[in-house]
Amino acid sequence: MKIAVCIKRVPDSEARIKVGADGKSIDESGVKFVLNPYDEYAVEEALRLKEAAGAGDVVVVCVGPEAAQETIRTALAMGADTGVLLRANAVGLDPLPVAQALAAELKDGGYDLVLCGKMAIDDSSHSVGPMVAELLGLPCVSAATHLEIADGAGKAEREVEGGVEVVEFALPAVITADKGLNEPRYPALRGIMMAKKKPLETKDAALEAGDIEVVNLTPPAERKAGRIVGEGPDAVPALVEALRNEAKVL
Amino acid sequence: MAGVIAVLEQRDGVLKRVSHEALTAARSLADALGGEAHALIMGPAGMDAGEVGTYGAEKAFVTADDALTLYQADHYAHIAAGRVQAGDYAAVIVPATALGKDLAPRIAAKLACPLASDVTSVTHDGAIVVTRPVYAGKANYTLKITAQPCVISLRPNAVMPAEAKRDAALEQVPAAGGDKAATARTLAVKQPERAAQDVAEASVVVAGGRGLKDAESFKLIEDLAEAVGGAVGASRAVVDAGWRSHAEQVGQTGKVVSPNLYFAIGISGAIQHLAGIRTAKTIVAINKDPDAPIFKVADYGIVGDLFAIVPRLTEEINRAKEG
Numbered sequence: 067m068k069i070a071v072c073i074k075r076v077p078d079s080e081a082r083i084k085v086g087a088d089g090k091s092i093d094e095s096g097v098k099f100v101l102n103p104y105d106e107y108a109v110e111e112a113l114r115l116k117e118a119a120g121a122g123d124v125v126v127v128c129v130g131p132e133a134a135q136e137t138i139r140t141a142l143a144m145g146a147d148t149g150v151l152l153r154a155n156a157v158g159l160d161p162l163p164v165a166q167a168l169a170a171e172l173k174d175g176g177y178d179l180v181l182c183g184k185m186a187i188d189d190s191s192h193s194v195g196p197m198v199a200e201l202l203g204l205p206c207v208s209a210a211t212h213l214e215i216a217d218g219a220g221k222a223e224r225e226v227e228g229g230v231e232v233v234e235f236a237l238p239a240v241i242t243a244d245k246g247l248n249e250p251r252y253p254a255l256r257g258i259m260m261a262k263k264k265p266l267e268t269k270d271a272a273l274e275a276g277d278i279e280v281v282n283l284t285p286p287a288e289r290k291a292g293r294i295v296g297e298g299p300d301a302v303p304a305l306v307e308a309l310r311n312e313a314k315v316l
Numbered sequence: 317m318a319g320v321i322a323v324l325e326q327r328d329g330v331l332k333r334v335s336h337e338a339l340t341a342a343r344s345l346a347d348a349l350g351g352e353a354h355a356l357i358m359g360p361a362g363m364d365a366g367e368v369g370t371y372g373a374e375k376a377f378v379t380a381d382d383a384l385t386l387y388q389a390d391h392y393a394h395i396a397a398g399r400v401q402a403g404d405y406a407a408v409i410v411p412a413t414a415l416g417k418d419l420a421p422r423i424a425a426k427l428a429c430p431l432a433s434d435v436t437s438v439t440h441d442g443a444i445v446v447t448r449p450v451y452a453g454k455a456n457y458t459l460k461i462t463a464q465p466c467v468i469s470l471r472p473n474a475v476m477p478a479e480a481k482r483d484a485a486l487e488q489v490p491a492a493g494g495d496k497a498a499t500a501r502t503l504a505v506k507q508p509e510r511a512a513q514d515v516a517e518a519s520v521v522v523a524g525g526r527g528l529k530d531a532e533s534f535k536l537i538e539d540l541a542e543a544v545g546g547a548v549g550a551s552r553a554v555v556d557a558g559w560r561s562h563a564e565q566v567g568q569t570g571k572v573v574s575p576n577l578y579f580a581i582g583i584s585g586a587i588q589h590l591a592g593i594r595t596a597k598t599i600v601a602i603n604k605d606p607d608a609p610i611f612k613v614a615d616y617g618i619v620g621d622l623f624a625i626v627p628r629l630t631e632e633i634n635r636a637k638e639g
């Protein structure tokens with residue numbers, strides 16, 4: 067099985083996000099960057115499929131700045147075989163150019179499966195996986211929480227409002243990973259050492275500009291300070307009163 | 317003038333509330349553009365599309381076929397992209413639900429056009445301008461979309477459905493159209509044992525955290541949810557502990573919710589949890605620790621033991637409903 071995993075370098079979920087001097091992007095100073103958490107599920111699933119098949123090749127592909135080599139090394143340390151960095155200093159807010167760059171890279175790779183995260187936790191776009199699938203003309207199941215692959219076909223489950231969709235598809239296919247798909251492994255020391263010697267190819271991404279311009283990036287509106295209605299069960303009537311007559315939500 | 321088309325979502329042949337929201341957003345954007353608002357509805361044979369005119373659509377394209385009862389991604393995307401190409405549209409608006417988040421990028425890729433996901437507002441200022449929360453709600457982008465058509469997915473509960481009566485002309489469109497064999501097929505939607513409202517769509521959410529101590533105590537949360545007609549939500553701590561299903565998890569790696577009323581009960585208010593509730597309109601916190609971070613974002617708080625407070629609250633609300 068030849069499996070590609072698309073991975074993105076993103077600010078850590080705990081990172082404090084400050085707007086940069088340009089008012090249009092984040093101030094990256096002091097921000098720790100990590101492998102997108104949903105992509106960890108994707109890498110893990112690829113490794114499990116390879117292990118189950120007893121053979122295979124897991125290639126991680128990333129569109130990002132030079133520093134994303136470190137992100138790729140994280141995936142290699144988990145156990146991926148090779149990495150490709152499609153270098154782009156700025157990745158815009160329109161997901162199409164990124165999907166196009168990835169699709170162009172994957173097109174003639176002979177992959178049986180392409181795995182992505184369900185979303186990148188920075189732009190939270192939830193788009194690149196299904197877009198890549200469309201561009202490659204492949205079936206796609208997004209936000210999968212369960213995946214079975216056998217004999218050139220697969221079955222996946224995805225959570226939808228009020229239920230779980232069961233989808234059947236033929237390979238090759240694109241699957242995007244949701245939490246619940248698996249429990250990603252931590253890179254072991256041996257993996258980290260081995261990752262340093264694994265092949266990592268870097269080339270420039272031919273990234274289109276896209277058709278979405280940033281007007282500004284702003285901190286979210288501060289929630290106005292609320293109030294403690296009281297202590298213990300005796301405060302309940304005052305709360306109900308406030309919800310009914312002040313907030314008018316009951 | 318170019319118009320706007322809303323791609324609507326139904327369940328069992330009935331339009332969902334998110335569809336009314338998408339229609340409302342389409343109507344107001346169409347007004348700004350000086351064009352018409354249209355709707356596309358895909359679903360089972362015999363479904364009722366009558367209400368689209370209520371929310372301002374001048375025209376609705378209805379593809380009613382039992383092959384489309386469940387969401388069939390390839391077929392839906394094929395029909396939707398074809399419909400957009402057949403008309404003159406500046407924008408396609410899709411609810412950002414599980415279905416819409418999957419469908420929107422497929423339409424955008426087919427049309428090779430820009431996509432703005434999970435937006436909380438859509439306006440027009442020389443170009444279409446949207447806002448979208450990013451970095452798990454820690455910042456908001458204001459974005460200008462510089463090409464037409466474009467695809468926009470709209471976060472549930474971000475726009476209040478507003479009635480704007482039109483005599484919507486319904487045009488039935490056969491599902492055939494293109495002979496592309498579906499490469500992925502949705503076989504079924506498994507329903508949970510207890511049909512519950514979805515946290516992401518509910519207008520009231522009652523969420524519980526580790527303060528509940530065990531899975532059984534969630535009965536307190538369920539009772540309150542029933543009293544207020546809301547959905548049950550959960551923190552990641554209790555989902556990881558196996559007390560509740562991941563479908564109920566609110567936060568960065570769960571669902572982002574924008575209800576009118578959110579109860580955080582026995583939830584500390586970790587940054588990843590807060591990421592999911594930033595656009596909730598009113599937040600109520602019940603926690604025994606007066607310094608819990610949840611109180612910094614709550615509109616109303618009660619400090620104390622949830623095991624004493626929550627039953628009393630349920631009782632009080634039930635009584636208020638009767639009186």
Ligand SMILES: Cc1cc2nc3c(=O)[nH]c(=O)nc-3n(C[C@H](O)[C@H](O)[C@H](O)COP(=O)(O)OP(=O)(O)OC[C@H]3O[C@@H](n4cnc5c(N)ncnc54)[C@H](O)[C@@H]3O)c2cc1C
Nearest residue numbers: 525526527551552553567568569570582583584589604622
């Ligand atoms: C990458 C990443 C993603 C994450 N994503 C999410 C996410 O999507 N959603 C999420 O929720 N978390 C997420 N987390 C986890 C998050 O950091 C917290 O660990 C989690 O939210 C804590 O859940 P909790 O508030 O239920 O538990 P705790 O933090 O343990 O809080 C329990 C609270 O209950 C109160 N309490 C205890 N007993 C009582 C009582 N008798 N009466 C009243 N109050 C009581 C305590 O004072 C305390 O404030 C994520 C973490 C990471 C690293």
Ligand SMILES: Nc1ncnc2c1ncn2[C@@H]1O[C@H](COP(=O)(O)O)[C@@H](O)[C@H]1O
Nearest residue numbers: 072073129182183185186191192193194
């Ligand atoms: N720059 C990128 N490089 C590689 N993969 C990406 C990139 N951006 C997004 N992806 C993939 O697409 C998924 C969804 O991202 P998004 O659509 O941006 O939310 C991610 O989890 C990755 O798997």
